Amino acid sequence: MKGKLRPVGSPVPFPRISERQELPWAALYHTEFMGSGTEALSLAVAIAIRRHSQVSTPEVIIPAYGCPDLVSAIIAQGAKPVLVDLLPNGPHMNDVGVRGATTPSTVAVVGVGFLGIPERLEELSGICREHNLLLIEDSAQCFPPASASKPHADLVVLSFGRGKPINLMGGGALLVRTDLAGQAEEAVAQYPVSVLKVGMKWLIKRLLFNLLMRRLPYYVLERMPLLGIGETSFHRLDTISRLDLPESVLQAGLRDFQRRPLIHQRYDTELAGLEAWGWKCLASDRSEMSRNDPQQPVPLLRYPVLAPSKDMRDRALAVLNSEGIGASAFYGRTLPQIEGVEAAVGGRDYPVASDFASRLLTLPTHEGVTSADVTLIGRILFSVAES
Numbered sequence: 001m002k003g004k005l006r007p008v009g010s011p012v013p014f015p016r017i018s019e020r021q022e023l024p025w026a027a028l029y030h031t032e033f034m035g036s037g038t039e040a041l042s043l044a045v046a047i048a049i050r051r052h053s054q055v056s057t058p059e060v061i062i063p064a065y066g067c068p069d070l071v072s073a074i075i076a077q078g079a080k081p082v083l084v085d086l087l088p089n090g091p092h093m094n095d096v097g098v099r100g101a102t103t104p105s106t107v108a109v110v111g112v113g114f115l116g117i118p119e120r121l122e123e124l125s126g127i128c129r130e131h132n133l134l135l136i137e138d139s140a141q142c143f144p145p146a147s148a149s150k151p152h153a154d155l156v157v158l159s160f161g162r163g164k165p166i167n168l169m170g171g172g173a174l175l176v177r178t179d180l181a182g183q184a185e186e187a188v189a190q191y192p193v194s195v196l197k198v199g200m201k202w203l204i205k206r207l208l209f210n211l212l213m214r215r216l217p218y219y220v221l222e223r224m225p226l227l228g229i230g231e232t233s234f235h236r237l238d239t240i241s242r243l244d245l246p247e248s249v250l251q252a253g254l255r256d257f258q259r260r261p262l263i264h265q266r267y268d269t270e271l272a273g274l275e276a277w278g279w280k281c282l283a284s285d286r287s288e289m290s291r292n293d294p295q296q297p298v299p300l301l302r303y304p305v306l307a308p309s310k311d312m313r314d315r316a317l318a319v320l321n322s323e324g325i326g327a328s329a330f331y332g333r334t335l336p337q338i339e340g341v342e343a344a345v346g347g348r349d350y351p352v353a354s355d356f357a358s359r360l361l362t363l364p365t366h367e368g369v370t371s372a373d374v375t376l377i378g379r380i381l382f383s384v385a386e387s
């Protein structure tokens with residue numbers, strides 16, 4: 001074994017400004033840097049709650065399949081997460097379900113982008129307008145956010161954590177649409193500012209972090225059970241702060257992202273034909289979208305594939321991982337099935353999200369993926385599909 005290809009994540013770039021770029025949303029949104037994506041989402045919820053001060057237990061709508069940090073961010077503000085099932089065979093929330101989940105206590109809907117595939121923000125913003133709710137685009141997994149070109153969302157969440165499109169070893173941002181910036185000021189100002197210092201400690205951490213992403217160190221790390229690499233777990237959000245993020249760090253992240261290869265296009269070619277066996281490459285829907293979108297295609301965070309059954313998904317995962325490919329089931333479960341989350345959201349069953357969780361597998365798309373990896377992955381998936 002020559003080590004293992006990590007499932008996700010790009011190296012942290014060296015903080016240098018070679019050319020200063022405007023943030024893609026600068027004309028539409030005000031940017032508030034935050035300690036993490038979870039903290040940015042929690043601030044978004046705080047802003048939504050303040051607009052509905054008469055509501056005693058504010059509710060926030062989120063998808064039933066998602067990152068448990070969504071739940072942490074909402075309960076940290078004393079609000080209640082309300083889960084909505086997905087549309088079949090994809091990551092999007094069922095809009096009929098969103099309408100059905102809306103009550104007089106609802107203050108916001110979170111449209112969560114999935115591995116580079118944005119939510120259907122236009123549909124969600126229609127529902128939000130009808131009910132006077134804020135639409136929050138959680139773009140932790142998508143860069144740039146969809147609202148940077150069409151400002152459907154009132155608030156947008158970005159994350160700069162590990163395994164995100166721009167990896168700065170932490171941090172996040174809340175983008176507040178300019179027409180709301182005045183209203184949001186008080187909620188924003190309640191949180192203290194911490195300063196990110198790019199000193200020797202940060203630089204050494206970066207070197208170490210980047211080193212551990214390589215195949216051999218990653219192979220070793222993954223075998224250390226205490227580290228829980230790749231596991232999804234629920235953590236409470238205890239502190240929220242704004243972040244004074246040095247411009248050089250962010251600018252390096254932007255530049256690095258723009259130079260990243262479009263590995264998902266190689267998968268599109270290699271896996272063409274897999275759909276005839278009942279598999280679904282979810283990113284091909286995205287290619288449909290980008291054909292309608294004049295913007296250049298951007299890298300996907302991971303390449304998501306739906307197997308025809310859980311059994312086939314599990315077999316594919318086992319073979320890929322034994323061959324040194326960090327393929328993943330991603331969250332593997334719906335939100336209520338994640339330990340610690342059920343108490344906050346109730347134990348209801350979400351059959352479509354459950355089915356999605358049981359058949360999803362994700363493939364790496366970072367710059368460390370070679371053509372030989374993509375060929376090997378294609379060979380394995382076709383052999384499982386045809387077996």
Ligand SMILES: Cc1ncc(COP(=O)(O)O)c(C=O)c1O
Binds near residue numbers: 038112138
């Ligand atoms: C959709 C989504 N939202 C929010 C977060 C939280 O971001 P952070 O890790 O920066 O707190 C994540 C993290 O994985 C995420 O995937």
